[in-house]
Amino acid sequence: MSGPGAPPAPRRRRQAAAAPDGPGMPPHYLGHRQRLRERFAASPETLPDYELLELVLFGAITRGDVKPIAKALIARFGSFAEVVSAPPELLGETKGVGPAVIHALKLVEAAARRVALGAVRNRQVLGSWSSVLDYCRTAMAFAEREEFRLLFLDKKNGLIGDEVMQRGTVDHTPVYPREVLRRALQLNASALILVHNHPSGDPAPSRADIEMTREIVSLAEPMGIVVHDHLIIGRKGHASFRALGLL
Structure with a gap:
């Protein structure tokens, strides 16, 4: 409708500049x-x-x-x-x-x-210690629950087995020393590295960790099985019983 009596036409709003994701425009993440x-x-x-x-x-x-x-x-x-x-x-x-x-x-x-395990497998483990630590951190550092892992070694300290023996809660894993030695004998292992994680992040060994390790060592010695170390892996680093003088 037009003419003198017609109502004024509505003002057209000025079109805002199109946003990157606006109609007809490419997404901002293009490319x-x-x-x-x-x-x-x-x-x-x-x-x-x-x-x-x-x-x-x-x-x-x-x-x-x-x-x-x-x-x-x-x-x-x-x-x-x-x-x-x-x-x-x-x-x-x-x-x-x-x-x-x-x-x-x-x-x-x-x-x-x-990849981390490949750096350890079929190698002399004690001569590839940094690779052992890298593997343990990769496998266990961010686990939500405690895990107790055993690395079984032959007479030349080559890795012949890697097994998680037990899984527990956020702050406890039941470990049965006799089961540890029974499995070592089944695999004809000459040495062991014990590994477990602390989901809290702090790798400091607890009194229970120390007592359990000593019990495994005492059972292993008469069988001619050497416990090279017990590693505790946490988000904030790791602890070595041997380095701490606990073995």
């Missing part, structure tokens, strides 16, 4: 994946944890922006290592994390353990 891949190829050690995690998530979430998910996981668990080591049920509590993401993260965890 981010390729740029991040190029940065990783050039200098992988410089990427912060959340960006390394993004690269893992690219395979599980093929489209869209995964940075918010990566940052949420780091905020929840603390670091890249703690994210890939977290229990699946806890990972699934983070928005955007489904079965495909959990599978990708657990695959990274399994690969890291396999």
Whole structure:
């Protein structure tokens, strides 16, 4: 309707500048994946944890922006290592994390353990001590519950077995020294390295840890089995009974 009696036409609002994600505009993360891949190829050690995690998530979430998910996981668990080591049920509590993401993260965890174990397997363990520590940290440092692990060695101190003997609670694992020695005899092991973790993060040995270790040593000696060390692994580092003078 127009003419002298017609109501004034409504003013057109001035269109605001389109946001990066506005209609017809490319998403703000367009090209981010390729740029991040190029940065990783050039200098992988410089990427912060959340960006390394993004690269893992690219395979599980093929489209869209995964940075918010990566940052949420780091905020929840603390670091890249703690994210890939977290229990699946806890990972699934983070928005955007489904079965495909959990599978990708657990695959990274399994690969890291396999690489660390490869540096120890078929080698003279006492001559590769830093690799032993790396493997134990990779396998146990971020576990939610205590685990008691045994590394079985032959006469040349080569690794012939690696077994988790017991799993317990957040602060206790029942260990049966006679079962430890029975298994060592079954594998014809000549030496042992005892390993367990402290989920609290503090690797300092407890009185119970010391007493249990002494009992295993006392049973092993008459059988000609040497206990080289007892390692306690925590988020904040590790403790060695031998280095502490407890063996």
